[in-house]
Amino acid sequence: MATMPAPVAELLEAALVGELTVVDGKGRPVTYPLIPLWDGERVYLTSSTLFSRKLEHIQKNPKVSLSITDPIAVGGRTDRATIQGDARVIADDPHGGWERLLPIWEAKEPSIVMFLKARVALPLFFERALIEITPRRVLYWSDGVPSTAPAAVDLAVMSGEAA
C-alpha cells in the first residue's frame, strides 16, 4: 500500500466528520456523514445496523469516496480532500467486532464511551459493522477552492497494485 499524502492523513486524523459517498442500486451517489477513523493504512468507518442501507449499497458496489470538506469539522483547516477507494463491510461480530476501533473513535468523540456503557438504553445503535476503505486515489485541494485543480495521487499505481 502506498503512503497516504501527509496532509490528507492529517485531515483524516483531525476530521470529526467526513462524507462517505456510495453508489446505490440506481447508480446514483448517496452521501452519508460519518466519523472517519484512520489507522495509518486504511480508512475505517462504522455504521449502526439501524442505518445500514449504506452497507447494502457497498456490498453490491464497493466503489466509494470519502470527502473531508468542512473546515469546522477539522479544527479550522481550509484544505480539502476526496479519497476514492474500495470498501469492504466487516460484519463478523456486529456486537463487539467494531470495538477494536473504539480508541480512535473515542479520541474524536469522547462521549461515545459513556453511551456504550449505557448500551442497554440503545442496544441497536451499538450493533455495528465496520466499513474498511482501501484508498485508491486521492484528490487534494491545498487551498480548498474548487476553482483550483486538485493534486491527484494514484495510490494503487504507486503501490503497484491493480486499480
Add this chain to the structure above:
Amino acid sequence: MRSTPEIDAQTGLTKLAGYPFQIVSWVDEAGYPVSVAVAATLDAAGGTASFVTPTGFTVPTDRDVSLTGSHIRPQPGYGYDERRHVTVWGRVSGSGTVAFQARDAWGWDEAEVPFFEYSERSAPQSRKYFDALSAERGTPVKPKLSFGFLTLRTTRLPFLTATIIPVLIGIAIAATRGSFDLVTALLTVVGASFVQLAINVSNDVFDTAQGADDANVTPTQFSGGSRVIQYGLVSFRQMATLATGFFIAAGVVGLVLLAISGSTALLVIGVVGFIVGLGYTAPPLKFVYRGLGEVAVAVGFGPLMLLGAYVVQTRGALAWEPFVASVPIALLVALILYVNEIPDRRGDARAGKRTLPVRFSRESVISGYNVTVTAAFVALVVGVVVGMLPVPSLLMLLTIPMAIQVSRGLKPNYDDPYGLMAVMGVNVQLHLRAGLLLLVGYVVVLILGAVAPGLDLFLG
C-alpha cells in the same frame, strides 16, 4: 415506515441553502464517486441550482448528480452536536456554470427528528440487516445484550417498586395489628413480584400482537414497552413463554399462600388480580385499549396488592385500614401509567389504543393529573382525620413538592417525549417515595407501639 420524513426537492433545496457550501457528487467513468465542495446558487422555488464546474472535472450530464450539505457543531471533550445533512438529487446541463434541476431529496436534522426517534424509526432497517446476515450465514444472527442488561430490559425490573411498596405496606399494617410471619411475608413479596413480571412481559406480547409497540416511534425509558421484540433481542415466542412462566410461578406461590392462609378473601383477590393483570392488554378485555388502564393499574397495584399482603398475614381477616391506605398508593401508581401514556399517545392512537391521553385534550389531561394527585393526598389526610390511618402516615405529605414539580413539568414538555422523560422520572419517584414514607409511618407506629404501648396514634 420511513426512517426520516419525506423531503421533496424544493424543501431539500431550501434546507441546502442553509449550509455554507455544498458538496457536488457524481459517479465517474471508473465507477467511483467524486465529491467536490462548491458554492452553489440555489433557487428553491424554481427547483433549480447552479454552480461553477470544479476545475479539472467534467460534471456528467447523462447521470444523476447530487448536492449535499452537512453540518455538525464540535463540542470539545464530548464530540459534537447539531447534526444535520441533506442531499438533493437531479441532473445538470450545460458546461462551465452548470444548471442543476432538482428531482428528489433526503436528509436528517436532529433538531426536527430527535436522534432517539430517528433510531426508533430505523429499527426495521436493523431487522432487515440481521435477516440478510442470517440468510447469508445460514444461521440466525441476532443483536445482543449482556444477560444482565437483557434481563433488566425484558422484565423492566426497576418498576417492581410498584409491587413491592404496596405489599410491604400491607405487611406493615398487619404487623401493627399483631400479625406478622416472615416466611409468608417473603413469599408474598416474591409471588407479587412474579405477578408484575408476568404483567410486564405479557404487556409487551399483547401490545406487539396488536401493533401498539410497533406504531410507537417515540418510546422512552419509562414508556413504549421494553422493545426487546421490536429490536430482535428476544423473539415473540420467547416473550410469550416467559410471560406464561411468570404467571405459572405467580400462581404456584399464590396457591402455597392460599394453602397456608386458608383465606377465601385471598382466593378472590388472586382471581381478580389475574383477570385484571392479564386483561390489562390481552383480548377480549384490553382495559388499557379502552381507556381503563389507569383503573386496572390502580386496582391491581393498590387495593389488591396491599389487601392481598395484609390478608396473608392475618390469615384471612379483612379490615378497612389497609384498604384506605391503598387509596393514595393506587392513585399515584395510576398516575405513573397516565403520564407515561402522554408521549405514547400518537402511536397508541394509530394502533387503536384509546388511552386517556389519546381521548382527551392536553388541558384536560393536565387537569386530570392535578385533580388525581390532589385526591391522593386528600385521601390520606381524610383517612387520618377520620381515624382510619395513623398520624405518622402523614409523612407521605412530604412528597407534595414532587407532585407540584410533575404538574409544572407537564405543560411545557407535553409534546416533547424526550423532555418529558425527566418529568416521568420524578413521577415514578413520587410514587416510590410516597409509598416509602407511608411505610416509614407504619414502622414508626410499630416502634412506638413497642416502646409506648398506651400511645394512641389514631385521631378520633
